[in-house]
Amino acid sequence: QQQVKQSPQSLIVQKGGISIINCAYENTAFDYFPWYQQFPGKGPALLIAIRPDVSEKKEGRFTISFNKSAKQFSLHIMDSQPGDSATYFCAATSKTDSWGKLQFGAGTQVVVTP
Amino acid sequence: DTEVTQTPKHLVMGMTNKKSLKCEQHMGHRAMYWYKQKAKKPPELMFVYSYEKLSINESVPSRFSPECPNSSLLNLHLHALQPEDSALYLCASSQDQTAYNEQFFGPGTRLTVL
Numbered sequence: 077q078q079q080v081k082q083s084p085q086s087l088i089v090q091k092g093g094i095s096i097i098n099c100a101y102e103n104t105a106f107d108y109f110p111w112y113q114q115f116p117g118k119g120p121a122l123l124i125a126i127r128p129d130v131s132e133k134k135e136g137r138f139t140i141s142f143n144k145s146a147k148q149f150s151l152h153i154m155d156s157q158p159g160d161s162a163t164y165f166c167a168a169t170s171k172t173d174s175w176g177k178l179q180f181g182a183g184t185q186v187v188v189t190p
Numbered sequence: 191d192t193e194v195t196q197t198p199k200h201l202v203m204g205m206t207n208k209k210s211l212k213c214e215q216h217m218g219h220r221a222m223y224w225y226k227q228k229a230k231k232p233p234e235l236m237f238v239y240s241y242e243k244l245s246i247n248e249s250v251p252s253r254f255s256p257e258c259p260n261s262s263l264l265n266l267h268l269h270a271l272q273p274e275d276s277a278l279y280l281c282a283s284s285q286d287q288t289a290y291n292e293q294f295f296g297p298g299t300r301l302t303v304l
Binding site: 107108110112117118119120121122125127163165169170171176177178180181182183185 | 194230231232233235246280282284287288289290291292293294295296297298
């Protein structure tokens, strides 16, 4: 059973548009929410991460919005570029988990058209 | 150096073969991980080594045998695999096994079992 639900499964956006990926969780013990970006033929790489003490975190064109009461968080990619075409995984973990296992969402394949 | 290297990049093996996957990192990380990733799916955790000791085995079949010869190296020995074991095998490392530590992934070994 997937502990983090991610949507949509795939997304096509025009260059310059905004890509939005949503994730939801049930385990209130989760307290760290990273996003990983994976290009074809590569391993995932950490893109941005947030803890629940803040509602938003921005790094360049990438923003995480976090809604603790709704147990939801989302990734916004502003001014999407063809180079952003990749699969994005949200994840969650908890410091009370003795070994920090990442619970991944199912992934979203983003295609940015020129 | 923030790189995790994996060899080989591709491996084709028969069900009776014995082969090994190799992973190396020189970031001084003390936690290393093996993941299995099927196409269009998130990575699935297989094993975690912490300070060169196996700390987590996610109920992985015994035909997969991990080994951590030293703090920089991680091997995955393969024997009598099944076609359904064909997947991308990812190695990752982090500073230690606790939450909040970024996991750095290698590019993976694409395994095909005939």
